[in-house]
Amino acid sequence: MRQHKLALCKTHFLDWVPEQVERAISKYNMFTHQDQLLVAVSGGKDSLSLWDILQRLGYSADGLYIGLGIDAGVNYSINSLEYARNFAQERNLMLHIVDIQAEYGETIPELAMRTNRGHYKPCSVCGLAKRHVMNRIARQNNYTVLLTGHNLDDEAAILFSNTLNWLGNYLIHQSPVLEADKPGLVRKAKPLCRMYEREMAAYALLRGIHYIQEECPFAEDSTSIYYKGLLNKMESDKPGVKLNFYLSFLRAKRDGLFSPSIDENAELLHTCPECGQPTSAPGLCVFCRMFIQIENHVET
Amino acid sequence: MRQHKLALCKTHFLDWVPEQVERAISKYNMFTHQDQLLVAVSGGKDSLSLWDILQRLGYSADGLYIGLGIDAGVNYSINSLEYARNFAQERNLMLHIVDIQAEYGETIPELAMRTNRGHYKPCSVCGLAKRHVMNRIARQNNYTVLLTGHNLDDEAAILFSNTLNWLGNYLIHQSPVLEADKPGLVRKAKPLCRMYEREMAAYALLRGIHYIQEECPFAEDSTSIYYKGLLNKMESDKPGVKLNFYLSFLRAKRDGLFSPSIDENAELLHTCPECGQPTSAPGLCVFCRMFIQIENHVET
Numbered sequence: 001m002r003q004h005k006l007a008l009c010k011t012h013f014l015d016w017v018p019e020q021v022e023r024a025i026s027k028y029n030m031f032t033h034q035d036q037l038l039v040a041v042s043g044g045k046d047s048l049s050l051w052d053i054l055q056r057l058g059y060s061a062d063g064l065y066i067g068l069g070i071d072a073g074v075n076y077s078i079n080s081l082e083y084a085r086n087f088a089q090e091r092n093l094m095l096h097i098v099d100i101q102a103e104y105g106e107t108i109p110e111l112a113m114r115t116n117r118g119h120y121k122p123c124s125v126c127g128l129a130k131r132h133v134m135n136r137i138a139r140q141n142n143y144t145v146l147l148t149g150h151n152l153d154d155e156a157a158i159l160f161s162n163t164l165n166w167l168g169n170y171l172i173h174q175s176p177v178l179e180a181d182k183p184g185l186v187r188k189a190k191p192l193c194r195m196y197e198r199e200m201a202a203y204a205l206l207r208g209i210h211y212i213q214e215e216c217p218f219a220e221d222s223t224s225i226y227y228k229g230l231l232n233k234m235e236s237d238k239p240g241v242k243l244n245f246y247l248s249f250l251r252a253k254r255d256g257l258f259s260p261s262i263d264e265n266a267e268l269l270h271t272c273p274e275c276g277q278p279t280s281a282p283g284l285c286v287f288c289r290m291f292i293q294i295e296n297h298v299e300t
Numbered sequence: 301m302r303q304h305k306l307a308l309c310k311t312h313f314l315d316w317v318p319e320q321v322e323r324a325i326s327k328y329n330m331f332t333h334q335d336q337l338l339v340a341v342s343g344g345k346d347s348l349s350l351w352d353i354l355q356r357l358g359y360s361a362d363g364l365y366i367g368l369g370i371d372a373g374v375n376y377s378i379n380s381l382e383y384a385r386n387f388a389q390e391r392n393l394m395l396h397i398v399d400i401q402a403e404y405g406e407t408i409p410e411l412a413m414r415t416n417r418g419h420y421k422p423c424s425v426c427g428l429a430k431r432h433v434m435n436r437i438a439r440q441n442n443y444t445v446l447l448t449g450h451n452l453d454d455e456a457a458i459l460f461s462n463t464l465n466w467l468g469n470y471l472i473h474q475s476p477v478l479e480a481d482k483p484g485l486v487r488k489a490k491p492l493c494r495m496y497e498r499e500m501a502a503y504a505l506l507r508g509i510h511y512i513q514e515e516c517p518f519a520e521d522s523t524s525i526y527y528k529g530l531l532n533k534m535e536s537d538k539p540g541v542k543l544n545f546y547l548s549f550l551r552a553k554r555d556g557l558f559s560p561s562i563d564e565n566a567e568l569l570h571t572c573p574e575c576g577q578p579t580s581a582p583g584l585c586v587f588c589r590m591f592i593q594i595e596n597h598v599e600t
Contacts, residue, residue, distance in 0.1 A: 163463055164545050166552035230534065237526070245464050252466035259559040 001199065002239035010206050017203045018053045021191050025057075028176040030189035031145040037061035038143035040134050041087075041095070043080030043212045045204040046149030048087050050192055052207060054147075055091065061147070063088055066133050067099035068126060069107025072217035080212040087209065096141070098133050104291065109218075115290055122218055125290070132287040135277060138186040150190040153197035156242045157227040159249055172258045176250070182278040184271060194243065197228075301499065302539035310506050317503045318353045321491050325357075328476040330489035331445040337361035338443035340434050341387070341395070343380030343512040345504040346449030348387050350492055352507060354447075355391065361447070363388055366433050367399035368426060369407025372517035380512040387509065396441070398433050404591060409518075415590055422518055425590070432587040435577055438486040450490040453497035456542045457527040459549055472558045476550070482578040484571060494543065497528075 001007065008016055024030070031037060037054065041047040041063045054061040065084045070076045081097070088095035101107045106114070108129060112122030138146045155174070162170040180187040192200060204211055219225060235242045271278060272285035279285035284292060301307065308316055324330070331337060337354065341347040341363045354361040365384040370376045381397070388395035401407045406414070408429060412422030438446045455474070462470040480487040492500060504511055519525060535542045571578060572585035579585035584592060 164541065164548075166545075166548035166557070168552045168555065168557040171557070226537070230530070234530065241464065245466075248464075248466040252468045255468065256559050257466070257468040257471070259556050 001196070003196065003235070003243055004240075013202065014206055017049075017195070017199065018056050020195060021050075021053050022057055024176065024194050025189075025191050028189070028193075030177055030191060031059075031187075033059060035060075035144045036142060037145050037147055038096075038134075038138045038141070039063050039147045040130070040149070041065050041084045042149070043083035044149070045209065045211045045213075046151050046154075046192055046197075046200050048083070048149075048209050048211050049200050049204045049207070050147065050149045051087070051093070052091075052209060053191075053203075055093070062094040062096065062141075062143070064096045064098070064134060064137050066130055067097065067101070068129075069099070069101045070109060070122075070216065070218065072109075074214060074217060076212075076214065076217055079214075083210055083212050087211075096137055098137060100129060100133070104129075111290065123222065126218075128287055128290070132275070132277065132285075135184075135186050136275065139184070143186065146186050146188045148188065148190055149192055151192045151195050151197050151200050152242060152246060153228055153231070154224075155190065155193050156231050156246050157224045159246060160227045160231060161223060168258070172253070172260075174249075175253075182269070184276055184278045193246070196242070301496070303496065303535070303543055304540075313502065314506055317349075317495070317499065318356050320495060321350075321353050322357055324476065324494050325489075325491050328489070328493075330477055330491060331359075331487075333359060335360075335444045336442060337445050337447055338396075338434075338438050338441070339363050339447045340430070340449070341365050341384045342449070343383035344449070345509065345511045345513075346451050346454075346492055346497075346500050348383070348449075348509050348511050349500050349504045349507070350447065350449045351387070351393070352391075352509060353491075353503075355393070362394040362396065362441075362443070364396045364398070364434060364437050366430055367397065367401070368429075369399070369401045370409060370422075370516065370518065372409075374514060374517060376512075376514065376517055379514075383510055383512050387511075396437055398437060400429060400433070404429075411590065423522065426518075428587055428590070432575070432577065432585075435484075435486050436575065439484070443486065446486050446488045448488065448490055449492055451492045451495050451497050451500050452542060452546060453528055453531070454524075455490065455493050456531050456546050457524045459546060460527045460531060461523060468558070472553070472560075474549075475553075482569070484576055484578045493546070496542070 037059055039047060039051045039054065039061050041051060043065070051061060051063055063084065065081060067081060068077050071078075084095060085097075087093075100111075104111075108122050108126045111129070112125040115125060134146055134148075137143075159171075159174060162174065176190050176193045178188040203209075215225075231242050231245075269278070270280065270282050272283075272288055274284055274288040277285055277287075337359055339347060339351045339354065339361050341351060343365070351361060351363055363384065365381060367381060368377050371378075384395060385397075387393075400411075404411075408422050408426045411429070412425040415425060434446055434448075437443075459471075459474060462474065476490050476493045478488040503509075515525075531542050531545075569578070570580065570582050572583075572588055574584055574588040577585055577587075
């Protein structure tokens, strides 16, 4: 691990990773042993490793798998559910499973095809649906913190994209912890935000965690993957640049670089009459509006 | 010019460039036809083209060449002075020439070797000396605005570097115009800040401007050149990304993204007793301290 000027054997590496995660949990005040945690698991290496690490660190954490109905010729959702379910069963862990098609009538690709939001690329609809469902399940079951497996490469790529376009409102909200600062919102945290993707792949491999190795088929041409490639090129030229980019951003933010007055979400004070989650304008939230659109579309 | 979805013939291109520069001058309120302008010329394509464009646009602009005493086996400073002097003579323009060695006793590489600031790489000392001398000559001769030939590639690379490290104090001060907001400081502007380097090279070529083609020999391994390479790679994948990065930054800043309270230069209120230029602490400014150090060094 050139970025840390560190090389470890298997045993020490498998101890080092949870130590690093525990440090991030503590540094960013993510949660404590008194919290009831819900981990969003996709069946991939990051989320399953996160769940594994939380068990090893003695936290109480259940899982949530959201079935997106993505097939794309490779049975993507069916296979990833299998990995998540096997992981939970082998370890006797509680896994909530929400199937989007069963609950809302359509798969994510179908939803995307039917709405303007998708433009035949389902990533935007998918993100919206996942955020909505994660928050709903966490609230319904009284979890106090919702965790996702975003690693440093994910966070750095998002930051890079937001920075290349100077999206102020996204920059001021990118954080290892998203506070539950609106009624109906559950606190969110990303305990792997300082872990390199390579480190997490090595961890999953060495811990014998079986996970889905394919990326989501729709992500292949995504800008996020393009930015990850660029950041990896920079990282190989200057080890540590990725971590420094992300950490110096968090420090600058903590030290008051950004003006709080530009927060466009500050007035997110309405409640959706359909689902009870917070929304920026009176009336239905974006998620519920999407289904009204679909119902109208089906009727006509 | 894929970034503008535009292709022009020679005649139209040579009209288009000054139009674009005039737009930037006006958009960022850089200066008017009543201002007395001083252009810092290095002998390179950007600063000589800027001087040429200012003449064509009818502005009153003299030149300033600063002799740095850089030889590096290629007569860099001697050759670049020749290009600047020939340009001025052919067009009957006024060129101030300041020779660092003649005025201060040492060349830039010698200064760098003698001070801790240089660490045997003279770029930091060189930047400091140029800023000092430019401001001094502008004040002594009552110029109202000091211009430099920084193009979009220069500005985007500086921004990229400052952003990768989230240097808040540099980010809030990067601007097409630096106001003369401290006693003793002359207003500065960068009229080429929206022009791609390729566009300026084409302009110089098509206008028949003779300029020094070599980069400064000390700049070869600079991080700025590394970042320019990365940005060029991104630009060829996504035309316009460089311009968008810079312009979205300026817009976000104008819209109040950054908190003014973090400005560390706000208390730059002292005056150097030696040179009369503003400085952050009581006593000699950094430039004058550098010479005191040298004198002490020579004495001991």
